């Protein structure tokens with residue numbers, strides 16, 4: 001069963017806006033895929049490359065982003081200070097964030113395993 005909700009993120013629109021943004025920008029993983037469709041505005045999702053350097057992804061209206069369970073990431077608004085996102089879930093919505101380090105979390109282990117299998121060599125993957 002697929003479920004969706006809407007997040008309209010801008011100052012004044014959300015209770016505890018600053019705290020939410022601080023949490024989104026703290027590096028973390030989720031136990032499920034993070035699926036987001038951008039309807040308005042823009043923002044950044046950051047993920048890590050294999051050398052643990054940040055890769056910044058700028059998403060804008062019409063973009064869909066899917067982050068696999070267990071991948072370290074963070075999120076922030078850009079200077080437009082607004083994004084409207086559809087959050088899509090497979091099954092019950094789960095958005096619990098587990099802050100880094102999470103090397104023993106099952107989702108993290110699963111992510112490392114899948115990346116290692118795809119690349120064909122063991123990776124200290126991020």
Ligand SMILES: CSCCC(=O)C(=O)O
Pocket residue numbers: 007009024034036073074075085095097
């Ligand atoms: C505003 S959606 C992206 C932020 C995030 O990573 C989360 O939902 O935990």
